[in-house]
Amino acid sequence: MEWIDTLFVEHTALQAVVVVALICAAGMALGKVRIGGISLGVTFVFFVGILAGHFGLSVDEEMLEYAESFGLVLFVYSLGLQVGPGFFSSFHRGGVRLNLLGLGVIAIGTCMTILLSRITPVALPEMMGVLCGATTNTPALGAAQQTLNQLGIPSDGAALSCAVTYPLGVVGVILAILVMRRLWVRPCDLAATESGDTHSTYIAAFQVHNPGIFGMTVREVARISHIPFVISRLWRDGKVSIPTSDTQLQEGDRLLIVTTEQNAETLTALFGEQEQTDWNKEDVDWNAIDSRLISQSIVITRPEINGKKLGALRLRNSYGINISRVYRSGVPLLATPSLVLQIGDRVIVVGEAPAVHNVEKVLGNAEKNLNEPNIAVIFIGIILGLAVGAVPLHLPGISAPVRLGLAGGPIIVGILIGTFGPRLHMITYTTLSANLMLRGIGLSMYLACLGLDAGAHFFDTVMRPEGAMWIGLGFALTLLPVLVMGWIALRWSRLDFGSTCGMLCGAMANPMALSYANDTIEGDNPSVSYATVYPLSMFVRVILAQVVLLFFR
Numbered sequence: 001m002e003w004i005d006t007l008f009v010e011h012t013a014l015q016a017v018v019v020v021a022l023i024c025a026a027g028m029a030l031g032k033v034r035i036g037g038i039s040l041g042v043t044f045v046f047f048v049g050i051l052a053g054h055f056g057l058s059v060d061e062e063m064l065e066y067a068e069s070f071g072l073v074l075f076v077y078s079l080g081l082q083v084g085p086g087f088f089s090s091f092h093r094g095g096v097r098l099n100l101l102g103l104g105v106i107a108i109g110t111c112m113t114i115l116l117s118r119i120t121p122v123a124l125p126e127m128m129g130v131l132c133g134a135t136t137n138t139p140a141l142g143a144a145q146q147t148l149n150q151l152g153i154p155s156d157g158a159a160l161s162c163a164v165t166y167p168l169g170v171v172g173v174i175l176a177i178l179v180m181r182r183l184w185v186r187p188c189d190l191a192a193t194e195s196g197d198t199h200s201t202y203i204a205a206f207q208v209h210n211p212g213i214f215g216m217t218v219r220e221v222a223r224i225s226h227i228p229f230v231i232s233r234l235w236r237d238g239k240v241s242i243p244t245s246d247t248q249l250q251e252g253d254r255l256l257i258v259t260t261e262q263n264a265e266t267l268t269a270l271f272g273e274q275e276q277t278d279w280n281k282e283d284v285d286w287n288a289i290d291s292r293l294i295s296q297s298i299v300i301t302r303p304e305i306n307g308k309k310l311g312a313l314r315l316r317n318s319y320g321i322n323i324s325r326v327y328r329s330g331v332p333l334l335a336t337p338s339l340v341l342q343i344g345d346r347v348i349v350v351g352e353a354p355a356v357h358n359v360e361k362v363l364g365n366a367e368k369n370l371n372e373p374n375i376a377v378i379f380i381g382i383i384l385g386l387a388v389g390a391v392p393l394h395l396p397g398i399s400a401p402v403r404l405g406l407a408g409g410p411i412i413v414g415i416l417i418g419t420f421g422p423r424l425h426m427i428t429y430t431t432l433s434a435n436l437m438l439r440g441i442g443l444s445m446y447l448a449c450l451g452l453d454a455g456a457h458f459f460d461t462v463m464r465p466e467g468a469m470w471i472g473l474g475f476a477l478t479l480l481p482v483l484v485m486g487w488i489a490l491r492w493s494r495l496d497f498g499s500t501c502g503m504l505c506g507a508m509a510n511p512m513a514l515s516y517a518n519d520t521i522e523g524d525n526p527s528v529s530y531a532t533v534y535p536l537s538m539f540v541r542v543i544l545a546q547v548v549l550l551f552f553r
Contacts, residue, residue, distance in 0.1 A: 053455020
């Protein structure tokens with residue numbers, strides 16, 4: 001049975017691939033099991049790796065380090081690439097408040113970590129592992145391990161303490177949500193209020209009854225209003241048309257306008273009257289509104305369009321059509337002239353059929369081209385990320401230079417390329433499934449290797465007093481920051497309960513708790529708040545894990 005030894009025992013490249021793949025497959029299968037409505041998902045790979053290491057399964061150290069490092073880099077870069085387009089836009093009005101509250105959760109947990117490392121026997125490297133487990137944040141653990149290795153300090157303790165505290169980190173946020181709901185939440189806090197996304201589109205019909213704008217062109221009205229809006233259709237004397245910037249408005253004109261819901265009241269005052277028809281329902285048949293104009297969804301697939309502003313294409317003047325909305329990753333964006341277009345954007349074009357077909361040729365609309373991911377950009381981004389992570393940064397008060405490492409560098413470059421790549425005419429588009437595939441493979445490899453490395457001493461540590469102390473401290477680091485900032489969000493910031501829960505889950509990087517919140521709270525506020533807070537919180541935790549070890553070790 002030598003072939004069995006070749007596959008599972010003898011330290012070769014073949015054996016390393018088989019063992020890591022086996023751990024990933026078993027962990028992913030078990031991760032689908034739901035207990036009490038909660039599943040651990042890919043995190044179960046970590047615990048399968050621990051069991052495999054406990055029962056003596058091992059891999060060559062250099063191969064294990066390579067697989068762990070490559071998995072971490074692939075995961076954090078793909079993560080940065082995905083959150084990049086929404087990273088900076090999350091700082092708009094409502095997003096600023098949510099992100100500040102999320103940073104409050106991170107600040108409390110970080111300060112507690114430093115303080116507990118001073119007043120308890122647990123050293124800071126292990127306390128940082130406890131924090132990473134308590135916040136279910138494996139990228140931060142990877143950053144901490146890289147920093148410890150850079151400083152010549154063993155990183156095994158951090159991985160072990162993270163493994164010990166991780167399970168309660170998942171459950172602790174859900175428990176905190178239950179406690180808040182029981183003690184502090186009032187009926188008004190459960191109202192499914194709007195989440196304040198200033199970029200989501202809102203469609204409404206207005207009638208021109210304001211004498212102050214009679215005879216003014218659309219361009220002049222837009223200039224005096226200082227509010228972004230797009231006139232999709234104009235009805236006059238029973239006829240429908242696509243208005244241009246030079247179209248003069250007359251009394252009694254009916255305008256179908258795309259704007260944001262926050263601006264609807266201001267536009268009502270500007271034009272005179274808002275009609276009560278709900279144009280935002282999903283079942284609106286736009287092509288049945290009038291017989292002469294059609295509304296068609298067109299996907300941007302031509303590389304020449306990538307990175308250009310919508311106004312620079314001059315589609316309205318050249319073809320007599322109007323673009324009312326732009327969908328990016330399923331999120332509706334207002335089609336303003338300054339909007340920078342990207343490959344994969346889906347635009348809603350309104351106009352006469354021949355003109356719409358001509359615009360389709362300009363924009364591409366060859367969806368099959370999007371199924372071919374631009375792999376070159378992925379590898380270029382990884383190279384740039386590793387280069388940025390290797391640059392020594394000399395900070396005051398630290399003798400050794402600081403490096404962002406394998407976790408910090410790629411996530412920063414991923415965010416920057418995801419945000420600004422299209423403006424540099426880089427085709428950064430990947431389908432959501434392709435991005436999730438890259439993230440899943442990278443995270444699975446990293447967790448499998450991490451668990452395998454920590455498994456040899458895991459159960460011995462849990463049974464010792466220090467293991468029990470790690471569990472207790474980790475539970476405190478999970479529960480206290482969430483409860484404190486949850487109370488502040490509900491009472492001082494007056495957030496609704498759904499938005500509060502989403503903010504807390506995003507700050508703790510806990511999708512399992514978010515799933516519980518979505519199942520128990522009406523509306524989509526938890527998901528919207530989570531998406532708003534998660535990018536910045538993940539970035540800050542990865543960087544803080546390194547800064548704390550460098551400054552306070």
